[in-house]
Amino acid sequence: MACVAMSMLTLAAGCEFMGLDRLVFFPDPYVPEPPPGVEERWITTEDGVRLHAWFAGVPGAKATFVWSHGNGGNIGGRGDVQLALAAQGISVLAYDYRGYGKSEGSPSEAGLYRDAEAAYDSARARGVPAERIICFGESLGGAVSIYLAGRRPCAGVAVVSTFTSLGAVARLHYGAIAVLAGNRFDSLGRVRDLSVPLFMAHGDQDEIVPFVLGEELFAAANEPKRFVSAPGFHHNDVFSAPGLIDAVAAFAREITAGVSDAPS
Numbered sequence: 001m002a003c004v005a006m007s008m009l010t011l012a013a014g015c016e017f018m019g020l021d022r023l024v025f026f027p028d029p030y031v032p033e034p035p036p037g038v039e040e041r042w043i044t045t046e047d048g049v050r051l052h053a054w055f056a057g058v059p060g061a062k063a064t065f066v067w068s069h070g071n072g073g074n075i076g077g078r079g080d081v082q083l084a085l086a087a088q089g090i091s092v093l094a095y096d097y098r099g100y101g102k103s104e105g106s107p108s109e110a111g112l113y114r115d116a117e118a119a120y121d122s123a124r125a126r127g128v129p130a131e132r133i134i135c136f137g138e139s140l141g142g143a144v145s146i147y148l149a150g151r152r153p154c155a156g157v158a159v160v161s162t163f164t165s166l167g168a169v170a171r172l173h174y175g176a177i178a179v180l181a182g183n184r185f186d187s188l189g190r191v192r193d194l195s196v197p198l199f200m201a202h203g204d205q206d207e208i209v210p211f212v213l214g215e216e217l218f219a220a221a222n223e224p225k226r227f228v229s230a231p232g233f234h235h236n237d238v239f240s241a242p243g244l245i246d247a248v249a250a251f252a253r254e255i256t257a258g259v260s261d262a263p264s
Contacts, residue, residue: 135156
């Protein structure tokens with residue numbers, strides 16, 4: 001699922017010494033049974049945390065998404081979107097961060113980054129070439145995906161409803177108190193260093209991560225890049241925007257079109 005109340009995010013940002021990470025991360029422990037066509041997987045991180053994942057696999061898929069979700073809920077919240085992407089020929093590995101769903105541990109910014117790296121590495125270990133992996137993220141997961149693309153080779157990055165930094169979101173909502181956020185989840189600083197194709201989508205009525213932040217993040221990124229606006233859509237319903245899933249899938253197929261099927 002996507003980001004939750006920004007008052008909580010503002011209070012939590014930069015205040016780890018008070019244990020307020022729990023006010024940034026809102027995991028749901030209940031994960032439904034995976035829908036038909038989706039298999040369960042388990043991934044172990046570098047620091048020994050066991051993560052739960054869903055894999056919607058497509059035989060002969062030209063692209064595989066490593067999906068990092070938002071700061072609330074778990075992988076069960078977007079099962080329909082995973083299947084919609086699979087129907088377009090895209091394999092999707094969606095994993096739960098530590099502390100979310102059936103995954104072990106407790107979430108933190110550094111922990112989420114380790115989880116993303118572990119999910120990516122698990123796809124590579126199963127023979128998916130780096131040139132066919134796309135780092136995909138929604139909301140907070142977009143920040144995680146941008147981080148991941150700077151740490152692992154990939155075909156590209158696709159993010160939806162993503163912010164420039166946690167502090168920027170807080171600043172637009174609450175002004176000077178946002179100084180507490182520090183430089184947490186600094187996508188603006190990282191996106192400038194990306195050298196792979198970037199896809200971004202954002203609802204222009206997003207009430208949680210304002211549209212202007214998506215525009216600012218996109219402006220800072222290098223070419224090649226593509227921005228899709230979802231007129232009339234908000235933070236949590238953006239995947240319902242007509243043509244959005246088609247556009248994400250088309251981007252994935254385009255940037256992996258010339259890749260050999262031989263593992264790298």
